[in-house]
Amino acid sequence: MTGDEPQLRVSKIRSGTVIDHVAAGQALNVLAILGIDGSGGESVSVGMNVPSGRIDRKDVVKVEGRELSPAEVDALSLIAPEATINIIRDYEVVHKTRVQRPTAVTGVLECPNHSCITNAGEPVDSEFDVLEEGVRCRYCETILREEIAAQIGT
Amino acid sequence: MRQDDLVSATGLARADVETVLDRAAEIAADPGSWRERHAGALLALCFFEPSTRTRMSFDAAMKRLGGDTVDMGPVESSSVKKGESLADTVQVIEGYADALVLRHPKEGAARMAAGYVDVPLINAGDGAGQHPSQTLLDLYTMREATGLDGVTVGMLGDLKYGRTVHSLAEALTEFDAEMHFVSPESLRLPESVRYDVESAGGAVREHESLGAVLPDLDVLYVTRIQRERFPDESEYRAVAGEFRIDEATLADARDDLTVMHPLPRVDEIDAAVDDTDHARYFRQAHNGVPVRMALLDLLL
Numbered sequence: 264m265t266g267d268e269p270q271l272r273v274s275k276i277r278s279g280t281v282i283d284h285v286a287a288g289q290a291l292n293v294l295a296i297l298g299i300d301g302s303g304g305e306s307v308s309v310g311m312n313v314p315s316g317r318i319d320r321k322d323v324v325k326v327e328g329r330e331l332s333p334a335e336v337d338a339l340s341l342i343a344p345e346a347t348i349n350i351i352r353d354y355e356v357v358h359k360t361r362v363q364r365p366t367a368v369t370g371v372l373e374c375p376n377h378s379c380i381t382n383a384g385e386p387v388d389s390e391f392d393v394l395e396e397g398v399r400c401r402y403c404e405t406i407l408r409e410e411i412a413a414q415i416g417t
Numbered sequence: 418m419r420q421d422d423l424v425s426a427t428g429l430a431r432a433d434v435e436t437v438l439d440r441a442a443e444i445a446a447d448p449g450s451w452r453e454r455h456a457g458a459l460l461a462l463c464f465f466e467p468s469t470r471t472r473m474s475f476d477a478a479m480k481r482l483g484g485d486t487v488d489m490g491p492v493e494s495s496s497v498k499k500g501e502s503l504a505d506t507v508q509v510i511e512g513y514a515d516a517l518v519l520r521h522p523k524e525g526a527a528r529m530a531a532g533y534v535d536v537p538l539i540n541a542g543d544g545a546g547q548h549p550s551q552t553l554l555d556l557y558t559m560r561e562a563t564g565l566d567g568v569t570v571g572m573l574g575d576l577k578y579g580r581t582v583h584s585l586a587e588a589l590t591e592f593d594a595e596m597h598f599v600s601p602e603s604l605r606l607p608e609s610v611r612y613d614v615e616s617a618g619g620a621v622r623e624h625e626s627l628g629a630v631l632p633d634l635d636v637l638y639v640t641r642i643q644r645e646r647f648p649d650e651s652e653y654r655a656v657a658g659e660f661r662i663d664e665a666t667l668a669d670a671r672d673d674l675t676v677m678h679p680l681p682r683v684d685e686i687d688a689a690v691d692d693t694d695h696a697r698y699f700r701q702a703h704n705g706v707p708v709r710m711a712l713l714d715l716l717l
């Protein structure tokens with residue numbers, strides 16, 4: 264296999280977003296954050312465990328016809344802190360940014376603590392402060408570290 | 418105090434603690450002169466979980482300041498039973514009173530409720546979370562007995578679910594206190610409290626038995642280990658026996674060791690200890706009234 268040509272793995276998109284340098288294994292979580300499960304009809308390509316100089320192995324997600332909201336970028340930063348986001352229009356990269364860790368995320372994660380008030384049917388969004396490692400529920404003060412991806416609400 | 422609410426001990430700065438404790442000391446020195454201080458003011462008692470002493474203590478504190486209380490009553494007979502949200506309940510009750518005291522089984526309930534009301538709100542316990550007015554009376558008691566700086570404090574028992582321990586450990590990081598945590602392996606301090614103590618520059622020193630550390634302690638804060646935390650009776654009995662304090666245990670302690678307990682106690686402190694100079698837990702419970710008077714006075 265002459266698998267070293269990236270264009271063979273993941274085709275170019277005309278306009279939309281390329282999320283690159285996602286930590287290997289996190290691509291499906293990226294799709295979960297974006298609410299993409301295939302049922303919406305979006306054209307999506309995913310590359311997994313692609314060799315990469317910067318982070319050894321990486322995942323890549325390309326979504327046709329979609330630019331990300333700031334809340335989506337915040338959520339992405341929690342599971343893919345090294346990611347770059349490329350906005351594509353007419354096959355050209357018109358905007359390229361590294362994600363930045365936000366100081367807090369609202370409404371994106373579900374608190375894993377079943378006794379937390381945010382899981383009690385109250386009219387309140389979950390809110391997590393972002394720590395150096397992991398995040399912390401602003402209500403019940405529970406700390407989440409590696410398990411963040413599992414708590415992404417849909 | 419800088420705050421309008423008392424939701425968590427985590428947010429209590431040293432200056433806030435000292436303000437409350439100083440006011441409590443003033444009140445305790447001359448309670449009669451505070452009798453008219455808040456005449457006409459109303460405090461709403463919202464207890465979504467049974468509580469006798471915390472509720473009575475707030476009730477007594479408000480009445481000794483000349484005010485009065487309105488009580489939501491038991492949850493079984495209220496609109497909560499019909500499915501009303503906590504957010505709605507507190508917004509209605511806010512219209513009846515000048516301040517709210519809330520106890521609720523869900524962690525974070527007080528923080529959420531405080532966001533829905535404009536009157537001061539005091540957290541009187543949220544699940545396994547925080548119980549900051551208890552912390553203030555613990556600190557008051559400790560300050561009377563040993564001071565809060567340059568002291569060595571041991572916390573013993575159920576450190577995982579014991580919310581009084583969580584709040585106390587976090588508050589003590591504001592002072593020069595060396596803390597030791599003594600518990601069975603399965604009931605160690607939760608990660609969030611460990612994080613708070615360590616990020617405040619404190620050290621978490623853990624032990625599985627009291628023996629080695631007891632002779633160094635100025636204060637021993639005992640909590641109850643509950644039967645339901647253990648899968649079987651024999652395991653519980655073994656652990657509970659090991660973490661029980663009696664006169665023989667205290668033979669190795671310093672003469673001036675202060676023993677505290679948030680009460681109610683079952684048998685984790687032998688009744689014979691009550692008559693020793695170590696026992697401070699009934700005094701600690703009594704301190705709840707002046708400390709809550711001070712808190713209400715500063716928030717109202």
Ligand SMILES: [Zn+2]
Nearest residue numbers: 374379400403
């Ligand atoms: Zn929570």
